[in-house]
Amino acid sequence: EIVLTQSPATLSLSPGERATLSCRASQSVSKFLAWYQQRPGQAPRLLIYDATKRATGIPARFSGSGLGTDFTLTISSLEPEDFAVYYCQQRTNWPPPVTFGGGTKVDIK
């Protein structure tokens, strides 16, 4: 199983600040990594796929980078609605072919 480790577990920031979230894979997933946002009481929402591509309707302040085992989600300037939990997800041929990271909570400082 490919294990995704997200850090930090919690990120305390103020609106307008830059958020940098990390996701590290236990082995290479090439570019096959996605990021999701989950607000309280809501389903996850796809933000980024193939490591760097923004999903439909996602604001430009969200960007993804990385390849292989180390990936980053950056929120350039936090809006009030961005305080949520963020998960990374990989898709490869390893069983299971899909795994999620443990999540990073971005909360208001």
Add this chain to the structure above:
Amino acid sequence: EVQLVQSGAEVKKPGDSLRISCKGSGYRFTKYWIAWVRHQPGKGLEWLGIIFPGDSDTRYNPSFQGQVTLSVDKSSSTAYLHWSSLKASDSGFYYCAKTMGAAATEWYFDLWGRGTLVAVSS
């Protein structure tokens, strides 16, 4: 409107059977995989498995193989998640989610249901 509509919350006892549903609309249901994802309080997301409505091709997370069964009814554009004997540890929110495309390299989930709460307690 493109959406996945899930069945309502369930309260069950250990040993009960249960089937929850996920109905797709607004898109070609048989063209995209449907995955099931569990979210338990204080924990991250867990992928249970995935099914292709076009031919019922199914893949399971080995951690859930034998514990749950995925199925689909093409005629009603509905996917199902079934337990034959629930345990208290099965309690949680269960989401269905649609993939971006039919290819395995497109197993990212761009449409999610609102989730079904399953509570198992004696």
